[in-house]
Amino acid sequence: MKDSLLVANKKTTKKIKTIMDSFFEENRKKQDSVIPEDVLLADTLWDQAKIISDLPPKDLEKMQIKFDIPEISAKSLDHFNVRYNQERSSLVFPHYGFQHHLTGFSVLVSRLRATPEDGTILKEEEEDKPKRAYVRLKESLPRGIPLGLFGYNSFSQKSQTVPEIILASSELDALAIHEATQRPVLALPNSVDHLPQEVLPLLEKCEKVTIWFNNDMRSWEAAKHFSKKLNHSRCFLIRPLESQPGPFEALRRGFNLKKILKQATPISHKSIVTFPSLREEVLSELTHAEQVAGVKWKRYPVLNKLLKGHRKGELTIFTGPTGSGKTTFMAEYSLDLCIQKVSTLWGSFEIQNVRLAKVMLKQFAQVNLEKNIDKFDKYANKFEELPIFFMAFHGSQTLDRVIEAMSHAVYVHDIEHVIIDNLQFMVGLGSKQAYSDRFAMYDNTIAEFRKFATENNCHVTVVVHPRKEKETEELFTSSIFGSAKASQEADNVLILQDRRLIDPVRGKKYIQVAKNRFDGDLGMMQLHFNKETLMMSPPTQKQKKKKKEEREGGxxxxxxxxxxxxxxxxxxxxxxxxxxxxxxxxxx
Structure with a gap:
């Protein structure tokens, strides 16, 4: 018996070592792509920064006012090895990996609200504003590699297990928890946007993980999603209530953080629920109605009035006539959300990724890059920072391969929105199956996407060609290719109507919301195509003013x-x- 257990333990140890080795190898590859200037800047920031306890009392007080952290003591800052770069007015938070190896930094920069447009940091003698007139800006260095965990240096390297840790979404939250409770705490490197797979092995030895993020719905959804990655059985969550705000906010408002931590609840069995277990979530949804409605579009305000927002776990079916601009619209539609940190995975089976990326870059820059090629690097560098990924597929693929790629992306990159463009090209029209079986094949594909969206709490948008109908007739939900399965399974049905086919002179394009399960509101949104930028969103007031000035003589x-x-x-x-x-x- 002992021998068999010993063999099993050896196998488990070997498996964990293999996983860790793969993580190290992946990190090494990513480190090869790091920008040298970033490494130099990170080293300079760290070398010039001072240990907090070495600051004179007057400078310490000034720093606490500047960063609006009077509740955080120098002792807590020293515990996490936080340093202060006085020359650059920056707090430097170190992140650590295995064997307490320093992997990078999060830098919190304090500037006056009236910061010059060129981004230069104002000098001390110019700081004649009120105490609360500072704004905090955060960035990570070096870019291009995943950071470790803030606070990991406080754990003993020798201990095989850690009884309990608290997982916070920011360094300030972690500092607040330690200040009030003295309990072991770690902060994520990317807030609630992403839990990198590279940091998962760092949390393997933790027996209990209490996740305490901010009390907004986005943070709550992230907490539930991350608990799946970390193993439900060991995770406890702090629910998003008014009486349980985020750690830093709770400390500032004088709440008892120890008492809040006692309210942490385990994840219930996924197959059995009762109203008492749902009661707090129902209250939370009623309290945060705007956040429950989802992420709002900035380029399409009319969509916000109709759909109320973009929500996780839903299935959207989008259709429209061939050549009407479905891909162009969907590119900007998803880009709008991606700019707001909605992690996006594009599956473009009809057009190649290079062409799709070119369209999205133009829409992102809002200028014609063919005529402004000198601005390419400027906008491309900013576009690279967006959480957007592309499937390396073109043409028909098996459903299993596509679902496997989607599942991997959700687990590794915390994808929140998947676009499939389009269903017919993905399934393929050259199938050996009889034509009558195609409807069953499409129905099965739609059902799998519906299941994926629900189980992974990820929004899936599927572009579907309509049936062959008269060009002079408008499309309806019954026009979607296949049986009625697609429109029945969908939470939202969007139809791109092209009235130009009916009236070439005065006809317009518009999006029709034909189904809205969340709110029930239906309606239309007119599109405004700009050939220079490939945008379909209505022009902003600034753009209207610019056009007016150009018309009036420039x-x-x-x-x-x-x-x-x-x-x-x-x-x-x-x-x-x-x-x-x-x-x-x-x-x-």
Whole structure:
């Protein structure tokens, strides 16, 4: 018996070692792609930073006011090896990995709210604003590699197990918990946006994990999702109630953090629920109605009035005539959410990823990059920071392969929105199955996507071609290709209607919300296609004003003076504007 247990333990140890080795190898590959300038900046920040306890009392008090953390003592900051870079007005939070190896930093920068547009940090003598006039900006260094865990340095390397840890979503939350309770606490490297697989082995030796995030619905959904990754059986959650805010906020408001931690509840059995176990969640949904409605679109305000928001765990079916711009619209629709940190996975089976990425980059930049190629690097660098991923598929694929890729992305990258474009290309029209069996195949695919969305709490959007109908007729839910399964399973049905096919002169494109299970509101949203930027969202007030100025002549003395131009510049610009190209000399 002992021998068999010994063999089993050896196998388990070997398996864990294999997993850790793969993580180290993956990290090593990612470290090879790190920007050298980032490493240099990170090293400089850390080397120039001072240990908190070495600061004079006056400087310590000034730092606490600047970062609005008077409740956090120098002792707690020293416990986590936090340092202060006075020259750059930055708090540097170290993140650690295995064997307490320093993997990177989170940097909290304090600036006055009236920060110059060029982003320069104001000097001390310019800081004549009120105490609360500072704003905190956070960034991670070096970029390109996953950070470890803040607070991991406080754990003993020799201990095989840790009885309990508290998992917080930010460094300030972790500091607040330690300040009030002195209990072991760790902070995630990416807040509630993402729990990287690289840090999972660091939490293996923790027997009990209490997850305490902020009391908003996004944090609550993340806590439940992360508990699946960390094993339900050892996870306890602090529910998002008004009496149980986030740790840092709770400390500031004078709440008893020890008492709140005692309210942590285990994850119930997934197959059995009772109303008492749902009561607090029902109250939470009623209290946070706006957050429950989901992430709001910024480019499509009319969609917010109809759908109320983009919610996890739902299935959306999107259809429209061939060539009407379904992919272009869906690209901007998903980009809007992605900019708001909704992790997105694109499965483009009809057009290649390069073309899709080009469309999305144009929509992101809101300029014609063919005419402004010098701005490519500027916008491409910003686009790279978005949590967007692409499936490496093109053409028909088996459903199992697609579901496996989606499941992997949800687990590793915490994907919240999956787009399948489109169903017919994914399934393939060259199947050996009889035509009559295709409906069953499409129905099965839709059912699997519905199941995936529910089980993984991930929104799935499926683009489906309509049936072959007369171009002069509008589309309905019954126009979706296949049987009625798609519209029945869907939470939302969006139809791109193209009235130009009926009236080429005055016809418009618009999105029709034909089904809305969450709220029931139905209606239409007009689209405004911009050929230069490939955007379909309505122009903003700023864009309208710019167009109006261009129509009214563009260059005027008032405009040039407003921009700071002198009288000679006004004369020169007006002269150049008044001449045609063939009249201009070389000197002009």
């Amino acid at each position: 260059i005027s003395p008032a405009n040039i003076e407003r921009e700071g131009g002198d009288k000679y510049q006004i004369f020169e610009k007006l002269m150049l504007q008044s001449k045609s190209e063939d009249e201009l000399g070389v000197g002009e």
